[in-house]
Amino acid sequence: MTDEPLVRWDWIARNWANGGPTAISALLENHIVMAFLPVLFGLVVALPLGLACVRWRWLYQPTAALMNVTYSLPSLVLFSIFLSVTGLTRSTVVIPLTFFALAVLIPAVVDGLASVPDPVRQSAVAMGFRPARRLLRVELPVAVPVVLAGLRVATVSSISLVSVGALIGQGGLGNLFIDGWQRQFYTPIVVGIALIVLLAVLADGLLVLAQRLLTPWSRARRTA
Amino acid sequence: MNWLAGFFGDAAHWSGPDGIPARLLEHLEFSAAAFLIAALIAVPLGMLIGHTGRGALLVVIAANAARALPTLGLLVLVVLLAGVGTVLPVLIPLVVLAIPPILVNTYEGVRGVDADLRDAAYGMGLRGRQVLLQTLTPVALPLILLGLRLAAVQVVSTATVAAFVGLGGLGRFIIDGLATKTYADVIGGAVLVAALALAVQFAFLLLDRVAVSPGVRQIR
8 A cells, every 4th residue: 555656647547538437527427416406406495485584584493493403414314314215316415415505595595685784675665666676686686695605605515515425326426435445545535535626616616706797786896 | 213113122222332322422432532623723723813814814715625625535535544443533534624614603703893892802901812812702702602513513423424434433323234234224323313413503502501691692
C-alpha cells in the first residue's frame, strides 16, 4: 500500500467512459440526476407550503417542528427505511433527499416572504396590485435572496448526501468510495471526492449567478 | 412493525458486545469525542472572528466548501491512508463535518450583536476581552447553541456511516443488516439512530432553556 500513489491518472483515463454502468461519466450523470431531482421537487412543494404557512400562521409551528425532526434523521436511516418500500431504485435515494431539501426550503420560503418590508407591500397595494399579482410581481421577487440562500444549502448538501446512497447500491459517485474501499485503492475515492466537491462548487456558483440576474436592483443600489 | 418486534424483542440484542447497550455506548463515545474536538476548535475561532471581523470572508467560504465534502468518501480515504482498524482517524471526517455549522453560527451570533450594546459595554469601561466574554457571548448564546445543536445532530446521525469501515456504534446493525439482508436489523438500527438523534436535539433545546439568560430570550 505504501508505494501506491494517491491518484493514478491512467486508471481515470481508462474508466472515464468505458461504456459500462460503472464508468465515471455514467456515475457522474447518475449523481447529478439524483442530487438535483430532490431539490427541484423540494422547491415545487416548498413554495406552496411556505405560502400556506405565511397565510395561516398556525400552520408554521407544526410544519417547522416536523421538518426539524426530519432533518435530524440520518440519511442512511431514511435510505434503509425506504429500501423496504421502493427497493433498489433511484427513488430510494431521491425521496428521502426530497424531505431533507424540504426541511431547508420551507423555512427559507417563509423567512423570505417575512423579509418583505411592510412599506413595500403597502406600496404595492396602493398601486393597485391584487393579492395574487402582488405575490408574483412584488413579494416573491423581493424574497428571492433568502429563498436562494436556502436553495444553495439544499443543493450543496443534496450533492454531498447522494454519495451515502452508495451503501444501499444507489449512490452515483459514492459508488467509487465503495469500490476504492473494497480494493484498497485510493484513486476512485479521490476522484469521487474531487468530482462531488467540484459539482457542488459549480452548482453553488450557478445559483449565485442566478441570484444576481434575478435581483438586478440589489446591484443598482450598491453602485448608486 | 413485526420487524421492530423481532428486533427489539430478541433477548440476544440486549447483551454482549453486539448488544444494543454496548453499541449505543460506542456510538455516543466517538460522536462525543468528535463533537468536543470540533467545538473546541470552532467556538473560540468563531468568537474571535466575529469580534475582530478579521478573516470572516475566508471562513464563510471555507465552511461552505466543507459542507460539500462527502463524509463517506473522506472516511474511507482517511481510514485507508491511516490503516484499517484505527479509531482516531475516523474522528477526522466527523470533526470536519461538525466544524462548519458551529463556526458559522458562532461567528454570525457574535457579529450580529446590536452595535449599541457593544458600544454601551465599551462605554462602561469593559476591555475588548471582557466585552466579548461578558456582553457579546451571552447575547450570541442562542445562535452559538443552535450551531452546536446542528453539529451534534449531524455527528450523531453521520457516525452511523463509521460502521462501514469496521467501527462499532449503532450503524453496525444497519450495515450488517444490509450485508446479510436481515431487514429487521436494518430497521431496528435505523429506529435506534433516529431516536438518539432526536434525543440529542431535545437535550440541546433543554440546554437552550437553561443556559440562555431570560433577558436575552425576551428581546429575541
